[in-house]
Amino acid sequence: xxxxxxxxxxxxxxxxxxxxxxxxxxxxxxxxxxxxxxxxxxxxxxxxxxxxxxxxxxxxxxxxxxxxxxxxxxxxxxxxxxxxxxxxxxxxxxxxxxxxxxxxxxxxxxxxxxxxxxxxxxxxxxxxxxxxxxxxxxxxxxxxxxxxxxxxxxxxxxxxxxxxxxxxxxxxxxxxxxxxxxxxxxxxxxxxxxxxxxxxxxxxxxxxxxxxxxxxxxxxxxxxxxxxxxxxxxxxxxxxxxxxxxxxxxxxxxxxxxxxxxxxxxxxxxxxxxxxxxxxxxxxxxxxxxxxxxxxxxxxxxxxxxxxxxxxxxxxxxxxxxxxxxxxxxxxxxxxxxxxxxxxxxxxxxxxxxxxxxxxxxxxxxxxxxxxxxxxxxxxxxxxxxxxxxxxxxxxxxxxxxxxxxxxxxxxxxxxxxxxxxxxxxxxxxxxxxxxxxxxxxxxxxxxxxxxxxxxxxxxxxxxxxxxxxxxxxxx
Amino acid sequence: xxxxxxxxxxxxxxxxxxxxxxxxxxxxxxxxxxxxxxxxxxxxxxxxxxxxxxxxxxxxxxxxxxxxxxxxxxxxxxxxxxxxxxxxxxxxxxxxxxxxxxxxxxxxxxxxxxxxxxxxxxxxxxxxxxxxxxxxxxxxxxxxxxxxxxxxxxxxxxxxxxxxxxxxxxxxxxxxxxxxxxxxxxxxxxxxxxxxxxxxxxxxxxxxxxxxxxxxxxxxxxxxxxxxxxxx
Numbered sequence: 271x272x273x274x275x276x277x278x279x280x281x282x283x284x285x286x287x288x289x290x291x292x293x294x295x296x297x298x299x300x301x302x303x304x305x306x307x308x309x310x311x312x313x314x315x316x317x318x319x320x321x322x323x324x325x326x327x328x329x330x331x332x333x334x335x336x337x338x339x340x341x342x343x344x345x346x347x348x349x350x351x352x353x354x355x356x357x358x359x360x361x362x363x364x365x366x367x368x369x370x371x372x373x374x375x376x377x378x379x380x381x382x383x384x385x386x387x388x389x390x391x392x393x394x395x396x397x398x399x400x401x402x403x404x405x406x407x408x409x410x411x412x413x414x415x416x417x418x419x420x421x422x423x424x425x426x427x428x429x430x431x432x433x434x435x436x437x438x439x440x441x442x443x444x445x446x447x448x449x450x451x452x453x454x455x456x457x458x459x460x461x462x463x464x465x466x467x468x469x470x471x472x473x474x475x476x477x478x479x480x481x482x483x484x485x486x487x488x489x490x491x492x493x494x495x496x497x498x499x500x501x502x503x504x505x506x507x508x509x510x511x512x513x514x515x516x517x518x519x520x521x522x523x524x525x526x527x528x529x530x531x532x533x534x535x536x537x538x539x540x541x542x543x544x545x546x547x548x549x550x551x552x553x554x555x556x557x558x559x560x561x562x563x564x565x566x567x568x569x570x571x572x573x574x575x576x577x578x579x580x581x582x583x584x585x586x587x588x589x590x591x592x593x594x595x596x597x598x599x600x601x602x603x604x605x606x607x608x609x610x611x612x613x614x615x616x617x618x619x620x621x622x623x624x625x626x627x628x629x630x631x632x633x634x635x636x637x638x639x640x641x642x643x644x645x646x647x648x649x650x651x652x653x654x655x656x657x658x659x660x661x662x663x664x665x666x667x668x669x670x671x672x673x674x675x676x677x678x679x680x681x682x683x684x685x686x687x688x689x690x691x692x693x694x695x696x697x698x699x700x701x702x703x704x705x706x707x708x709x710x711x712x713x714x715x716x717x718x719x720x721x722x723x724x725x726x727x728x729x730x731x732x733x734x735x736x737x738x739x740x741x742x743x744x745x746x
Numbered sequence: 747x748x749x750x751x752x753x754x755x756x757x758x759x760x761x762x763x764x765x766x767x768x769x770x771x772x773x774x775x776x777x778x779x780x781x782x783x784x785x786x787x788x789x790x791x792x793x794x795x796x797x798x799x800x801x802x803x804x805x806x807x808x809x810x811x812x813x814x815x816x817x818x819x820x821x822x823x824x825x826x827x828x829x830x831x832x833x834x835x836x837x838x839x840x841x842x843x844x845x846x847x848x849x850x851x852x853x854x855x856x857x858x859x860x861x862x863x864x865x866x867x868x869x870x871x872x873x874x875x876x877x878x879x880x881x882x883x884x885x886x887x888x889x890x891x892x893x894x895x896x897x898x899x900x901x902x903x904x905x906x907x908x909x910x911x912x913x914x915x916x917x918x919x920x921x922x923x924x925x926x927x928x929x930x931x932x933x934x935x936x937x938x939x940x941x942x943x944x945x946x947x948x949x950x951x952x953x954x955x956x957x958x959x960x961x962x963x964x965x966x967x968x969x970x971x972x973x974x975x976x977x978x
Contacts (some may be wrong), residue, residue, distance in 0.1 A: 299955075300955070407953070408951045408954070408962055409953035412953065426953070430954075435954055451955065455951060455961070455962055463874070467870065480937075483934045483937055483938040491949070491950050491962075492950065492962035493964035496943065500903055500941075517934075518937055521929065522925045522929060533952065536889070536890045540945060540964070541944035541946075542942075542944075543937055543944075545937070545939075545941070549899070550899075552860070553861050553869055553904055554903045
């Protein structure tokens with residue numbers, strides 16, 4: 271398992287995850303598969319980069335006019351018979367939804383895949399209220415059965431092997447063990463089909479909300495979103511404020527690139543355009559529809575011109591798959607609903623300082639920026655967040671070893687203002703260390719410097735003006 | 747130079763290539779505007795649609811005249827072993843005739859008609875128990891192999907969602923080049939009027955070890971017919 275139960279913070283959980291070779295194997299194989307698909311798709315679709323530019327432009331523009339767009343969207347939704355609720359924070363949102371479910375006497379709730387409902391911890395709130403809420407996306411269903419949370423925003427059960435899932439189904443349902451994905455999927459289908467047909471209350475997320483028409487767009491591959499939004503009498507869609515785009519004609523670039531980047535498809539299997547509850551005589555659709563529009567820290571991100579760019583995110587999950595950190599520690603180690611590069615930006619802003627270390631969990635290699643379909647400059651924003659943290663806006667508490675290293679760096683910075691002293695010290699060190707060196711390298715050093723030579727040799731300091739002859743040097 | 751050695755090299759190259767997909771990356775299609783007759787353009791779009799539909803795991807049954815459509819559907823129902831077929835109302839096609847032909851072939855027909863609130867659960871149960879759902883799609887999208895279906899009172903979205911197999915028929919002049927063209931054709935008013943669903947292939951998941959499995963909540967198999975009226 272990715273998350274050690276005793277892990278108190280990101281440092282402990284990531285250390286545990288790095289040591290988990292089985293997890294590493296699963297992550298590497300899944301990421302590699304994703305990237306193979308992606309490369310192929312990109313080669314076959316020449317307008318990809320133009321569409322990225324268009325998507326970036328539309329989103330940036332939409333965020334810049336977000337207030338007007340939200341007013342327009344809410345008006346359209348209400349005109350079409352939806353109830354709109356603006357939720358300032360997670361507690362507001364889940365309170366509204368759970369109270370509504372109680373008021374409707376709902377016993378069975380079905381949930382389509384939605385990261386926003388994970389963000390507001392809706393399942394836990396339903397549980398406290400004694401309401402049975404079932405995740406219906408296959409991956410979410412699996413992690414819910416295990417009592418876990420998703421480890422990837424797109425493939426929630428990426429940390430599990432088919433054998434893990436086979437054992438889980440055998441345990442929970444008392445069926446014969448099988449590790450065949452087809453059989454496991456068929457089992458889940460028949461169980462969830464019954465649940466869908468009896469559910470009174472459905473909840474899904476939203477991928478795009480079109481202000482011009484008051485239409486919610488939901489994309490998915492399995493059909494859980496369609497089921498959750500058509501079968502139950504009461505339907506609640508939960509969306510972050512940043513999901514709104516101005517016009518219908520703005521939508522196609524997003525749909526063209528979202529599926530390509532996320533899963534290597536040209537278009538997701540199902541794209542639903544929902545505008546209001548069902549009409550008189552219709553078989554499908556909810557009798558009653560509510561839209562919860564959630565802020566939960568997003569408007570504060572808009573206030574910061576650098577951070578604002580992160581709200582362009584369309585949750586495709588591609589940055590996770592290319593991230594060297596994510597690929598080594600997996601999603602659970604981040605200890606946040608949103609893991610990976612984009613999660614490291616979003617989490618501290620939505621969940622506060624508990625996630626404040628995450629912007630440092632990056633090598634700033636830029637792979638995320640290269641793959642991002644809406645061209646978010648993730649490394650730049652991570653640096654910006656690091657700066658904010660170290661400038662004392664949040665004042666994180668670091669582990670002792672890191673504090674020591676920082677104090678050391680600070681001392682060196684002070685010392686480096688006196689070049690003559692540095693040179694004199696260098697000469698002195700060169701003289702003292704000379705007898706201990708072999709071929710110009712030190713294999714062992716005392717005290718705190720030992721951490722360096724544990725893993726690599728240290729070049730023997732040499733006086734400044736006498737560059738060493740190159741060819742003879744080399745690691746042992 | 748010995749021939750056997752060349753063969754060895756070729757063999758090792760072939761070996762090395764064997765692991766990955768062999769298709770070359772597609773060169774961008776030349777965008778030269780050549781005057782094309784409308785029917786040639788239609789045929790091109792329909793064949794692109796067919797190719798893309800098959801690429802996402804769908805089954806393209808052909809470009810047929812209205813008379814052929816009915817027979818092909820009866821044959822399909824036989825191939826699938828469908829006992830019960832759910833049928834929505836058509837746009838241009840005569841769905842009643844199709845229903846009658848299926849009944850003559852001993853299929854039970856569920857016709858989706860406007861329902862009162864008290865009848866809803868029973869009607870849903872009937873559609874869910876059907877082996878095949880048939881609907882006339884509003885549009886098809888060639889570049890992605892997608893069917894666009896507007897849900898109405900007598901053509902509910904359930905038809906393409908609940909039965910394990912789904913068949914869509916679409917008129918040739920409603921096969922559009924891409925998504926943007928369909929959205930432009932419908933316009934804001936058309937999109938907002940009723941629920942619109944874009945269906946691209948069978949319901950699928952990759953949640954278990956990223957392996958693709960078809961038929962999660964929606965249909966496991968999806969079939970499409972393009973109708974070309976003979977007089978055109």
